[in-house]
Amino acid sequence: MSEDARNIVGPLMLAPLAGYTDKAFRMVARSLGADGAVTEMVSAEGLARGGEKTEGLLERYPGEDRLVMQIFAPSADPVGRCMERLLSHDPSVIDINCGCPVPKVVKTGAGSALMRNPKEIGNIVRTIKSAVAIPVSVKFRLGWDSSSINYIEFAEEAVKAGAGIITLHARTRAQGYSGVADRSAFRILAEHFRGDDVLIYGSGDIFTPEDARSLIEDYGLYGVMFARGAIGNPFIFRQAREYMEKGTFTVPSVQERVETALWHLSLAVSFYGENIACREMRKQLMAYIKGIQGANRAKAGIGRAATLNEMKEVLLSLI
Numbered sequence: 001m002s003e004d005a006r007n008i009v010g011p012l013m014l015a016p017l018a019g020y021t022d023k024a025f026r027m028v029a030r031s032l033g034a035d036g037a038v039t040e041m042v043s044a045e046g047l048a049r050g051g052e053k054t055e056g057l058l059e060r061y062p063g064e065d066r067l068v069m070q071i072f073a074p075s076a077d078p079v080g081r082c083m084e085r086l087l088s089h090d091p092s093v094i095d096i097n098c099g100c101p102v103p104k105v106v107k108t109g110a111g112s113a114l115m116r117n118p119k120e121i122g123n124i125v126r127t128i129k130s131a132v133a134i135p136v137s138v139k140f141r142l143g144w145d146s147s148s149i150n151y152i153e154f155a156e157e158a159v160k161a162g163a164g165i166i167t168l169h170a171r172t173r174a175q176g177y178s179g180v181a182d183r184s185a186f187r188i189l190a191e192h193f194r195g196d197d198v199l200i201y202g203s204g205d206i207f208t209p210e211d212a213r214s215l216i217e218d219y220g221l222y223g224v225m226f227a228r229g230a231i232g233n234p235f236i237f238r239q240a241r242e243y244m245e246k247g248t249f250t251v252p253s254v255q256e257r258v259e260t261a262l263w264h265l266s267l268a269v270s271f272y273g274e275n276i277a278c279r280e281m282r283k284q285l286m287a288y289i290k291g292i293q294g295a296n297r298a299k300a301g302i303g304r305a306a307t308l309n310e311m312k313e314v315l316l317s318l319i
């Protein structure tokens with residue numbers, strides 16, 4: 001299994017980020033060295049019902065391979081019902097979201113609520129495995145809260161059912177995205193499954209090339225997922241690769257940062273049209289220019305700009 005999985009996913013992945021990891025962001029990240037990427041989370045129920053917007057999240061950019069498609073569901077039932085639609089998009093890997101802390105998702109029993117129901121993750125994985133031969137992956141947290149840490153038991157259920165890839169976001173649901181990710185859990189998880197046929201990824205506070213190398217080389221992980229660390233900074237993939245190969249890495253110039261932001265914006269315009277792209281790209285463009293001299297003025301300009309030309313003018317004023 002993991003031999004197959006290794007041919008599909010590599011150590012440096014773009015994490016799933018709802019509202020961010022659309023095909024434009026994935027194309028930029030892959031061109032800068034990401035080994036693969038995960039879609040935004042997609043509702044299994046929405047997919048089963050044939051929601052057009054839901055299906056749109058699964059579209060690829062031309063030529064995109066190594067695409068992990070992530071679904072969320074409270075149980076195996078909607079997963080079984082969505083398989084036909086999901087498989088029509090030809091996923092390289094199917095990933096199950098067991099980490100989302102958002103109340104709207106959790107109250108349905110999906111996302112991190114599955115951490116309280118480890119048996120169900122087994123049922124979900126088996127449902128997918130019975131429908132398709134591609135690797136199944138599970139992304140989960142340490143537990144629901146600090147008094148119910150159960151990531152080892154949870155991962156065991158998933159792996160026993162046939163998951164070949166697991167990703168731990170080393171925070172509890174109660175922590176949301178704050179607090180510090182508990183790296184010691186990566187070592188414990190890697191140790192627990194040592195010798196087993198499963199690829200283990202770490203997620204949580206992975207912001208630098210040093211973080212990536214250390215987690216892979218010292219903590220025994222197969223790979224890492226860059227999440228907030230890749231927003232406005234897709235160069236992190238190139239840097240992590242350079243650092244793992246040579247022990248040093250290059251820092252992008254202001255010009256490269258601005259030009260990459262412009263390319264990302266132009267991809268979004270070509271995929272979604274000018275109106276949607278200009279609205280949706282604001283937060284990402286602001287992240288690209290963070291810390292550059294004149295960024296505060298430019299951020300105000302990005303906030304006001306409504307057309308591609310206005311956005312371009314603001315960005316180009318920085319170089």
Ligand SMILES: Cc1cc2nc3c(=O)[nH]c(=O)nc-3n(C[C@H](O)[C@H](O)[C@H](O)COP(=O)(O)O)c2cc1C
Nearest residue numbers: 015016017018040041097169203204205206227228
């Ligand atoms: C805005 C945002 C959206 C996210 N969307 C998803 C998602 O759709 N599916 C998922 O499994 N995790 C999602 N995550 C969690 C990330 O993939 C990652 O596990 C988490 O941010 C921890 O990594 P970091 O501390 O390096 O950001 C999201 C996180 C953020 C901040």
